[in-house]
Amino acid sequence: MELHCTRPSCPKPINAFADLDSSAVLKTVQQKFCVTCGMPLILSSRYLPIKLLGKGGFGTAYLACDRYTPTMRQCVVKQFQPSGNLNPDQLQIAQDLFEREAQVLEALGDRHPQIPDLYAFFPLVVPGLGTSQPEEFFYLVQEFIDGQDLEHELEQRGPLSEAAILEILNSILKVLAFVHENQTIHRDIKPSNIMRHRNGKLYLLDFGAVKQVTQAQGSSPAKSTGIYSMGFAPPEQMSGGAVYPSTDLYALAVTCLTLLTGKPAGDLFDSYRNTWNWEKSVQVSPRLAAVLNRMLQSAPHQRFASAQEVLQALKPPAAPPSPPTTPSPPPASTALQPPSAAASSSPPPAPPPPAPPAPRPQFSLLEVLGGAAFTGFEGSLVAIALVSFLGVTLVGGGSWLLFMAALTFLQWRRIIERVDLAIIAVISLGLVLMLRLYPGQLLSWQNVLIIALIAALIAVAIAILFRLIYQIISRFF
Known part of the structure; x- marks a missing residue:
């Protein structure tokens, strides 16, 4: 040991x-x-x-x-x-x-x-x-807590969806409501201080910077000791002034922005205009945007006063109750009709609303690179089979492109993923190596394997390059 x-x-x-x-x-x-x-x-x-x-x-x-x-x-x-x-x-x-x-x-x-x-x-x-x-x-x-904090989760999986942010908000706001009710302010809310257990439960960590709330009536709140994380702390905390429950709400909103956009807090704040400029980086519902923007107000009194208020604001509006109706006698034209005729004359029920579109699949960096390696590996094996073993000329290039497009589509729709990729790659390699038994083969099994691995590495490099270009462009648009 x-x-x-x-x-x-x-x-x-x-x-x-x-x-x-x-x-x-x-x-x-x-x-x-x-x-x-x-x-x-x-x-x-x-x-x-x-x-x-x-x-x-x-x-x-x-x-x-x-x-x-x-x-x-x-x-x-x-x-x-x-x-x-x-x-x-x-x-x-x-x-x-x-x-x-x-x-x-x-x-x-x-x-x-x-x-x-x-x-x-x-x-x-x-x-x-x-x-x-x-x-x-x-x-x-x-x-x-056996799990991973949200900072490392963001690094591995990329920006979170609106549904994931709502889950985090509803969970951590309940913790903050309990903390504030016990006259305590956390003062250091950030992604690295929120841990997701393997079972999915979220925990609030690191209470080393907590502040007790002054209870004496007429006394001013105690000054902050200057303990904060740059980019997440509101103006009153950075200036060493008094802190409030809304101080934690501000930091939680900044945490949500970094998780939504995948960008550092400093890239989302316009220091020239002293405003947050984040909505052009991600599309969210108007209700969530309004809640986050109010939590991000520079003056404490302009924010929500408590975590419970934020939870209430996040709830979807209740449908207004329908006005009571009093039964009225049927018109003369229908009063003498038999029940079957009256029922047939009633308007048909309204069709159900269309189902919302399925969410776009989210892929982690590991999945993207693994899929690229698989696509390059498979593409090279098919090319070798077409050109070297089956004698197909350049006319077969169209079928090869169709195969690559179909392979990419199947991965994008998650019809094949994870273990499926390894199984398909092993089976494909075995089939290509079996073709070497036919006369006229041009490549040894070692050359087949080397070409396939090189193609996989080239595909990974291309995927990394495109991801890097996308991240650079997304910072400006």
């Missing part, structure tokens, strides 16, 4: 212990120490860091397991580790923010299913590395 040393200055943090592969040893050993720097590896005698997850402004996160649980439950261990050279006052502020995250998780995590639970918060004092002065570290242990 490998354990990761959490000392920031350790030159070789990875430690392998073969005896920890035994469950009996793992649960009973008192402690393990880093073979390089001597740092204790089993934190608080129970948490075993096994992988570095990432580093932020105030700390480093590790994936760990809790050896005192029956299933060796996975968790996240955050170590307080501020970046940069901070003076004592700044260091104290950073430590207060780290402790505040633990307090908020303890207060809110157990009470809401979309906020991680707090498991532990503790300090650790160890001998210094290369110095006689001891070092003190602070750790926060919280629930591990």
Whole structure:
């Protein structure tokens, strides 16, 4: 088993212990120490860091397991580790923010299913590395969300649809409504702080920059400490002024814009006119556009006052109730008609409204490149079969183009995808290699395979080039 040393200055943090592969040893050993720097590896005698997850402004996160649980439950261990050279006052502020995250998780995590639970918060004092002065570290242990944050989801899948944005809004607004009702403001809403679990549930992360709302009547709201993410924070937060629940709504709207358009927040803001200029980059319904634009107002009082107001505004308008009708006697011309005749004279029912068009298939970057490689591979095999094995001349070029168009259409409609591509490619390669048994073949099996692979790489390169040109053009139009 490998354990990761959490000392920031350790030159070789990875430690392998073969005896920890035994469950009996793992649960009973008192402690393990880093073979390089001597740092204790089993934190608080129970948490075993096994992988570095990432580093932020105030700390480093590790994936760990809790050896005192029956299933060796996975968790996240955050170590307080501020970046940069901070003076004592700044260091104290950073430590207060780290402790505040633990307090908020303890207060809110157990009470809401979309906020991680707090498991532990503790300090650790160890001998210094290369110095006689001891070092003190602070750790926060919280629930591990097995999934991917929306920033990485955007990088892999591209811009999200309006339906996906509405799902995110409805989910995260409910979390913010709970947070605000408990007199807390998150102050750092952005795609990397929203995690999608493998089961689809969205979680709100990173409460290190939270702010308590002042409750005393007549007192002015507390000033912001200047903790924010550039591009997502509203003007009042960037200037160090007071923050409000609408501060989080502004940041959530910017988050939605980046996910809708696939562009950085800075590319969507017109600094010359001091306005957001995003609607030309994506087509959305008028109701969603109006909601986002109100959330993006520069003055806090011009935005929605609460997350509940936004949720209400996102609901489709209810159909107006039909006016009550009083029965009236039938006209004389129909009163004497038999029931069958009266029924036949009534107007036919209105036809049902047409079904909305099916949404256009969305393809991730991996699917696009895989499809290009498959198309190039198949195209080369068909060309080899037509020209080299079957003796077809240039007259057969038309049939080859029809085959390539049909292949592309089948992928675009998702009639063939994923595993289908690999199965078809293997079968096609086998058929082409079988044709080598006929007299007159011109290519060896090695040359057939090399040509097919080269064609696949060329198709991938062309797909990458066209995608790059599209992204460059989309930034200007």
